[in-house]
Amino acid sequence: MAGDLDVVIIGAGPNGETLAAYLSRAKAKVLILERRDEMGGGLATQDYGGFRFNLHATYMMMGELMPPVDDLFLAQYGVNFIRPPVQAAFFYERAKALTLYLDPKKSAESISRLAGAAEASKFLAFYHDIEEANLKCLLPTTYRPPMPPVELATMLSSSEIGQHVLEWSEQSPIEMLDHYEIRDDRVRAALLYLGCKWGIEPDLPGIGYMFAIYVYRMLNAALVGGGTHRLNSGIMRSAYEAGVSVKENTEVVKILIEDGTAVGVRTARGEEIRAKAVVSTLPPQQTFLQMVGEDQLEPSLVDTLKAWELDEWSLYMTHLGLRRLPKYRAEESDPHCGEALSQIVGFGSSQEIIDHWKKCEAKELPGPASTVTPTSFFDPTQAPRDGVTVRVESEVPYEILGSSWEKAKKPFGDRLVATWEDYLSNADEIRILKRFDYPPTYIEAKLPSMIRGSIKHGAYLPTQMGYFRPNTECSNYATPIPGLYTAGASTYPGGMITLGPGYNAALKIAEDLRLNVWWKIPKYIQDGIDLGLVP
């Protein structure tokens, strides 16, 4: 196996696998090394007596828009997206809900019932703008190489949609809501939560465009039929057929550098594997400081790498196997709220959402608000015939002042569940048959690349986004070390299972290795390029 390898990839997560599949279809000889016994990284579905718990990612925010879906024939390899018509429900008090749908007109009806027609039309105006910007510019840009900010601004400034995006790029999420005059706090709270849930700070200027991306993605999310691990299986099936090799239970401890060039890796068992290119899907500290070594790096790069910021929050999840599907009190007034993919309970106002994040930053346990997903309602294969699978998650700090997750794990889960049950009309019937509490410390223990539970390998800050991810010297997947590339969530466009880093890195590496770039730019991306909205 060794000797004639073209590419060795560290980490069999979604990006490493995507990269492997593209490069091997370009006739490169590719080997993936995985520390765990199972592939997929954050695409982890585990079977608890027929209850399938998606321990990390639950839903996909890009779905069929991910170019690998077509390029790698993922449908033929069993990847199906289930896109629930009801996307999110935000529960107020104990018996009211605001329900948001794939179809914005239906969302507007729910908003109108709760907050009046004027508020509904402001929502529609906001949604119209972000939808257009997402479809024509922001989403296709995910699958193009990152462009330096000045060039990007120049390109965008020539069109109306581009100007919107540039304006948003100056604003904070709250300023964006103000701009669209969305005043009703219940509507504001719902949008703020959806748009900021994945680590966008509500009052941080300079990331409003990310808020637009996340609100849109959170209202167009899809499950993978069978569980998120199915996406991993599909990509790998495609990769295997193209000849990719994988070694599990193989931890890489060193990236071998000879004469300033990366030539291979050394495993924990002492095996040396050489290849023309080495690709790490791990965060920068692990790739460079641990595996390359500071002695091989310029001091300025070492400083930059050490300044890499992780998220100040992580996720707590409790995975439940129930006897019955939960029903909400609010279903009397808003009949579809219980059918939502994301059911958000425990927040009374937008201030409470902001306070929730502040508590995370202050390393305090936040109030018992959570997002609930009744997975098997959408996909019955994820539960046994006589049960229901539900996931309850909450944004929490990695570290708790004066306590530990070992101590807080169970009581915090108890509080989340009790708070959620308060909103249910059949709390005494659901019966918890299985429960698995999964605190941030477990995230890191299972997937050590998520340092301190940082699920995106690094915070979404203006200085760590776009062209700057992870830093200008390592932008566009190459590094100052010839032969060494990066392609994980710490590279553009970031985390969240978009397959973007792996897809974009494939282009860069294929060009550098003079491989045949066999894949075509999808039409919706080409359209964006033609309109001058996409690099």
Added chain:
Amino acid sequence: MPQVNTDFDVIVVGGGINGLTAGAYLAKSGVKVVVIEKGDQIGTHCATEEYATPGWRQNPHASGIWTGHSTAMMDLELEKFGLDLYVPQFSRATPYLDGKAFAPDLWNANRTYAKWRKFNEHDAKVFKDIMNAFVDRRQQIMRAFVYSPPSVENWDTTVRLFGELPHVPSDYLNLTGYELIDTLFEDEQLKAQLAGWQHACAFEPFLKVIGPIGALLLVSSFGVQQSIGGSHQIPHAIFRCLVHHGGKVLQNCEVTKILVKDGVATGVELGPHASYPAKTLLARKAVISNLTPVPTFLRLVGEDHVDPAVARVLRNYNYWGVLFTAGYLSKQEPNWVGSEFDPDLKKAWHFNFGADTLAEVQKCFSDVDRGRIPEKLAFLGANFIFSKHDPNAAPKGLHSVQLWAEVPYRISRHSGPTDWDEGLTQDVLDRCTARLDEYAPGFSKGIVDSFSYSPLDISRRNDSAIGGVWSGGTVQPGQLYFDRPFLGCHPPRTPIQHLYLSNGVWPMSFSWLGAGHNAALTVLEDLGIKRPDWWSHEPLEWIPTWAKRNNVTLVPKITD
């Protein structure tokens, strides 16, 4: 993508290890094959999961692995495809509460013989004679008994080879396992150990025919292997072999129907949630079911296509024989009683304990038969310290210990198995912990995490494992050898033309990969394809090559 797929010669229903094995053998022989699995993961009964603390890898089903005996190790080059098996020296170790202990040495028969002598000179002599004669015959026995489809010829060979072993009475098939053990041996603890091991392996000692054969096989058993990285590496390796040779695997696809036309199986239909586009797949040559008999015939084929007499037999099919799994992540390994008597106990990774006398073994199983949790829980067959030879099995500095307790699926005083949802699981877990503390005092003080896996969990995860059974159906008269799964079936062939079985037939489950091998062999024969040269058909070839590579000297015969 068309709704009907006609690409395949052979369709295998069920991606368990035997289904994958059948598929891989056929794919490598040039047959176009697809394996269809309902679950997300292939190899359900070879799962590796992290049910509790991450980094703590449990194997809730197959744990001690018999795959190293298999023809597939060499034929399918499973090591090349990533399988890393370890052959531990001390397996099936037993601590007894009176301070004695028995830890057979599976690398060196002389050392095992010395251990028998510490218990009983007479028994040791009998063991020596049987073991030495068995070693000369074991490849033949395994070939005839496990790695060949059931036939009169193979049965006669098997019975003759066992009958030739010294001390075995000529009418041995007429004895139960208990009776044969009693005839051969004197020592109560050794007898209990053997009988318990027999129960656990489903060679039920209270039966004639299979009872005495099981006793002789297990007296001279060669021990189990550990799959480094977890048991799930076995299906991974077979899968990669299958795909490498052009086979396909469809996961998350429930087969809802095996299509039968004029008594011939023609293909399958997939359920509404299947993840692949085509909903009907036609098989040009054969359908192999890797499901157990009831789901195969009553659910998928349907009673319309099954002889009423067969349907009646199947409705009464016995799926008895289940296990409760208790797992512990611990700061220390169990400090077993008896470690002074036999210090090798500390080096062992695989244990049987909890029934110290034949009477205790019988009491335990009699409780289980009556739908009771045994008063004295016994852990027979497979209790492992996974972290012993695999540092990846537990987070650094911690140990992974797993117990299998013999329990009933349904608790008789209630109606169904849902007691396992109602607090029984925690209750049995607590009792397992307490019982382990009797045999390893103080163990529970070092526990940092635990998990449990009930028979209801097993059947919910895999509804082919009816009643949580692991063996594909109880091994008992009417469900044994030729008659397995039912009289008139001629397994792996079935009364339905072009329909074959790779599970629930003889040999029963384990991780022998025998049933999958035999199904492939039979299909190939029926297709008129000559067995390719790489298909050696020889079991037990891998272990000596492993030993040589690892500088382990195997001493299979007793020379002392």
